[in-house]
Amino acid sequence: MRSKLPAMTASILVLAALVVLGWSLVRAHRDGRRRFRLAQFRPAAPFAGMLPADRDRERLVAELRALPDSPADIETRLRI
Known part of the structure; x- marks a missing residue:
């Protein structure tokens, strides 16, 4: 019979990564600064x-x- 420990460990690691990501997004939003702007990702942004x-x-x-x-x-x- 296989142990469920690796599956639980992977689940806990994924959950921890999601918590850290959520925390950083909420923190950036509350500070009023955003890491990305939606305008950066439109097709003509480089031009x-x-x-x-x-x-x-x-x-x-x-x-x-x-x-x-x-x-x-x-x-x-x-003198530019």
Whole structure:
């Protein structure tokens, strides 16, 4: 006859994982901050500019730094 201990252990682990997930969701909701926004998951989200506002500046600075004759203080000289 097989023991029911592994089945009970698995059930307790799944229940504990669900409790932790539920607790973290309720906590995030009560704090007013959400980890995910529904707008992130719509089909056109990558084309709608759902990135942080200063990503263009970071990209531009990285591209200018890659130039062989760029000055060391390129970030302070930019006016974007």
